[in-house]
Amino acid sequence: MECLRIIDNWPVPAAAAAVVRADGTVVGTHGPIRDRFPLASVTKPLVALATLVAVEEGAVELDEPAGPAGSTVRHLLAHTSGLAFDEHRTMAGPGERRIYSNAGFEVLGEHIAAATDIPFPEYVRQAVFEPLGMADSELAGSPAKDAVSTVADLVAFAAELQRPRLVARQTLTDATSVVFPDLGGVLPGYGNQRPNDWGLGFEIRAHK
Template sequence: MPLETTTVAALDRRLAEEQSTCRLPSIAAGLVRGGELVWSGAVGTVDGRKDGEPATDDTQYRIGSITKTFVGVEVLRLRDEGALDLSDRIDAHLPETSDSEFGHVSVAQLLSHSSGLQAETNGPWWERTEGGDWAALLASRPGLRFRPGARFHYSNTGYAVLGELVGRLRGVPWDEAVRTGLLHPLGMARTSLRPQAPSAPGWAVHPLADLVHVEPEHDAGALAPAGQLWSTVSDLARWAAFLGGRTEGLLSAATLAEMCLPIVVNDNPGQAWTAAHGLGWQVWNLEGRRFGGHGGSMPGFLAGLRVDLETGDGVVVFANATSGMGTITVDLMTLLAEREPLPPTPWTADAEQVGGLELVGDWYWGTTAYSLRLAADGGLVLGEPGLKRGSRFKRTETGWVGLDSYHEGEPLVAHRGPDGHVSHLDLASFRFSRTPYDPTAQIPGDVHPDRWH
């Protein structure tokens, strides 16, 4: 459904403000809803001149580290195919790394930037110089800055390693694996390793004058998996739809959700943390709402992709400037959510919930009271998720299993008395009864013979 005219006008104005106040040669953006591009806009000219070539939603920009999300998805596809395990040491697949400092780090640690591997290369500034091949990178002896698993440490070098892993297991260069496995099936024909016209040149804008300076563009070689892909608003909107759940069968919903779990917190002293890294994706917790995506920057370019993981609404933004872009990514999503909120899902009765009806009601864990209710998706909700160990549960063949909070992954089993009615619940060994310390509920440690006294 098209957006309201007033919404489009507000989005267009906000984009124009960003280009003007942040002094960006050009900026292009798009919003995704329901898996479709519902708005796009572009302001400025690709060369920053008044009479230059206007930017459009088909102008290619370098997306920088958003490239890492494609590499991460391809690694998880290999995992789902049985080619690797996330806990595998990297030298199990790249044996030449066994003599390096990082041969023992795991695939999962590389994906989540928790391997401790150095951020950049030992050679010259790789973003501005021609890159060497994998052998040259390995010969430069990249090292560990921290103990693997100890903390978050962003590593472009780590994604060079993952790119080599993808290429080795697929039997083709990493970018070809991404192109045939992801880009082609998703119809992303304008996403490529090197720029394809029409494309924007990269500019640096002087911080104290209205002047520009050309930035270099080259093949980064072994470091290309860390930030070399180019894309357009129309193309990257399809990738945002992918993250929003439109995976077109290329990745299971369960694996996509696994990739978006926050594994390592991006902790900055003196600041409340809101950002973390999952398996290839950045994740944010903003006032209780979860977002996924990634940012990107290279000399001459800035990019952003962010998706509300609950609604699937998403945004993509590009600019051809080395620095300067402000809060446009969040602001565009906020304008969409506030001006055109998604309608609530209509309520309907669900006869399949009858099977769980005998479990609902009041339960007690020791002296703590909980309410157990059926959710709209057929699962159970114990208390308030996140408070006092409240959790959601989904049905399994043997009972129920926790989906979040303290009890995530833990089993919930309903036990019956001689009369066939549910007498108590067993949640990972914790015993829940209909009244506090019900003597008929087989409370571990027994109930005092005087009971309540």
């Protein structure tokens, strides 16, 4: 796994990485894989999986109202609720544009907390971290960007996405397929994308 050693040259205090095969097998790791790192927007896929668990448990439904008028849980997950990037203000109607929205994931967390009567960080712990053995992971603030975790824990999450146990295979397949196709929109750091494809909390790279 010589390619993993490239991260030793990154201009950062510490870096760690792992490679997980499509069957969930860990091929190799490198660096301090048990050090905790802030995840920034990698928080969102963790929250998306917790949301899918809530759907399968019957706590919420994808097409129930959530967020701005006309928006649903599905819209919030797919960044099509119309909420702005980092502000709780509406910039478009639901399903009109793909607006990558931290605010949308914060509204999503509030919605699930209200539906389950469980604080959302605790719900994510019970739904995702605990069953996957992610003991060093925590949602410490915004559901959009404030999780912390280790590469060792994220290996378990990556394996779950390859061979799901917490949700049905079809549920995960739907979540990683394009939702509301052909919508354009701005992707932070990459500019305007046409289309800006997305699943239910999971980015679809497509041509990007």
